[in-house]
Amino acid sequence: MYRKTLRTIGQVLLLIVISKLSALAVQLLHLPIPGSVAGIAVLFTLLKTKLLRIEWVDAGAAWLLAEMLLFFIPSTVGIVNYKSLIVSSGPVILLAIIGSTVAVMLCAGMIAQRIAPNEAAVAGAVVGGGKREQREGGVAG
Numbered sequence: 538m539y540r541k542t543l544r545t546i547g548q549v550l551l552l553i554v555i556s557k558l559s560a561l562a563v564q565l566l567h568l569p570i571p572g573s574v575a576g577i578a579v580l581f582t583l584l585k586t587k588l589l590r591i592e593w594v595d596a597g598a599a600w601l602l603a604e605m606l607l608f609f610i611p612s613t614v615g616i617v618n619y620k621s622l623i624v625s626s627g628p629v630i631l632l633a634i635i636g637s638t639v640a641v642m643l644c645a646g647m648i649a650q651r652i653a654p655n656e657a658a659v660a661g662a663v664v665g666g667g668k669r670e671q672r673e674g675g676v677a678g
Contacts, residue, residue, distance in 0.1 A: 541596070548597025555580055 559579045560572025568575065583589035616623065623630070 545596045545600050548594050549600060550597075552580070552594060552597050552601070555583075 556573065556576040559576035562568075563570060563572045563575045580589070584591060
């Protein structure tokens with residue numbers, strides 16, 4: 538139990554270090570992107586190039602995702618200080634939230650639909666290739 542907890546803490550710390558170093562690089566290089574976006578790009582690059590193995594961050598990332606709601610509590614509590622803004626602009630804010638949520642869902646769905654046929658075609662080519670070899674007298678697989 539302690540070993541798993543320490544592993545998760547270490548992985549969260551590694552993700553924080555990557556994030557902070559990326560934010561520092563953005564600041565020093567005066568890049569026109571947020572440090573968090575650069576951090577995600579750096580993390581993706583490290584994972585894709587296998588300089589960073591997924592096993593080194595998976596438990597920490599899973600914990601952060603599971604506890605994500607806790608990170609929004611301060612924002613939610615802070616809204617209480619702006620009651621007049623919510624009363625005067627509440628419907629517009631709600632419309633913006635709903636609209637942006639729908640837009641994200643539509644984009645994610647369209648991207649998934651474009652990716653899914655490509656993956657199915659690749660899987661079909663592998664399966665089809667195996668069947669074709671078998672018909673020609675070769676060994677499938």
